Amino acid sequence: MTDAAAARRTYSYLGPAGTFTETALGQVPEAWGQQWRPVRNVGEALADVVAGRSDAAMIAIENSVDGGVSTAQDALATMPGLRIVGEYLVPVEFVLVGRPGTKLEDVSLVSAHPVAYAQCLQWLTSTLPAHAHVPASSNVASAVGLIDGTSDADAAIAPPGILEHHELELLASDIGDNPNAVTRFVLVSRTVAAPPPTGADKTSLIAELPDDHPGALLEMLEQFATRGINLSLLASRPIGDALGRYRFVIDADGHIENERMADALLGLRRFSPKVVFLGSYPRADRALVHYPERYSDDVFVEARDWLRGLLSGEPQE
Template sequence: MTDAAPTPPEETYSYLGPAGTFTEAALKQVAAASGKHWRGVNNVGEALADVTSGRSTAAMIAIENSVDGGVSATQDALATVPGLRILGEYLVPVNFVLVARPGTALADVRVVNAHPVAYAQSRGWLERELPNHGHIPATSNVSAAASLFEGSQADAAVAPPGITDHLDVDVLARDIGDNPNAVTRFVLVSRSRELPEPTGADKTSLIVELPDDEPGALLAMLEQFSTRGVNLSLIQSRPIGDALGRYRFVVDVDGHIADERVADALLGLRRTSPNVIFLGSYPRADEQTVAYHSKYDDGIFIEARDWLRGLLSGEPD
């Protein structure tokens, strides 16, 4: 008997597995991924390696949480792994349940297995209801629950609400997340250079390094956006790693690179920054139309360039 042929890369999508994770829930929102092969991986690095090596056509990764902010491992990977583009963003509401092996009571729980992010987001409940518990970190929310059947010293696990669809566990408590409005933002990352068409409700992601560590350097970067009426929906600093005090900035702006105001801001950044990484322009997950003052309409920028061209070419006024 011969081995089955490997799944073609264009038919494969990578995500943080195993089945049942919030990352899988985000991938379920991607119409193009429906019916394709989904490859569960252990971490962001492995997911992006699948994309850069050609094993997968795209990877779904978490990039931001409404409670904890940016996911540093993702932001650093996007800054250092070349050739990646974001095709779209997806939002997943996040809450958790506490589960255990059948027959376990809440009073029996002494040690809890949980992914560090899940643990941080449910720590208030755990400390209130299980004040003397210990914590064992897990690689994913689903693997935390699976470990209960793999010789783990944990008595219970923090897991996604749908975990009972995948494992024979008892739910000891529901809605244990400390913030009922918690949402995680995921992005679909690929090597594709094809830009989604602008919709009027778009976002552009960048990573920018400052040219110098001097007073006003960050202000000069921000002015590239403010003077063109471009709103920032996220700005977060991450250490470059080559020396203390050296940082790069992860930036999300409202708008598409095809919008004149955004394109002009990127030109300004490129003139002043030693390194600008364009991660993509894509539709906003919330579909909210980007609002801006009419003085930043595309036609205003186009007319200004035409005026300058006329001056340079000697056209009559």
């Protein structure tokens, strides 16, 4: 094996070719020209990373229309040894495709994944009012079924990237009902040190409440609020061991190397019986994180120096 082949990296993603996840992976410069490994589900992608079959995996974590991707959140909460190293945003766009030669007026039976179908329902009702829907297992499977003969549908709803991989007739584009829909993806590797802070960073973690009592969630959130840290995501997921027991998926603005974030994580660790640090990484939108001056790093450093002086008996000014 040549040195170049030995150094080739492998990236797992939800396949087959043409998915939104593949589009997200295409935004990672270090993945260009490397080995891309299509898998069937999020668990398989992350298991590839844990087992060393892949160097990293691209997974969907949140959608602006449907909210958090529960399977991804639960997998990150329960699979040790993983770290988020980057995030990427992909606009959720859909096209209607058919077999070569198909015309839009010929379409009466449409194949689509149920989520995609729901996000295009207004367009379908207006453009094809007499259509019927055939559920598909995925956005790509809906289109592939037209080609391999496993689907009786006249057309399929699919991501635009499908046209780069299969000979299909484009019947309509931009058929999604929400032009601002976007899916957030994260690139997950084995546990590594966080990249240096950029000033436009995000920290992801999962925490559990110590017990069920009035104000427990407020106490957890105060770990961030009292240090001037904004939360861009707070989602609850059942732990699964009993009714009423939840873990919380948190995205906080800032980096673990920021004094205010480090102090918040220390407070959270003292409060919560279980904290899973998922990573600090650059925000996909590269928006700088703003915070009040009283929460700057210098303020936290000065306070620590002041306390050290008290403990050492230094004269106070």
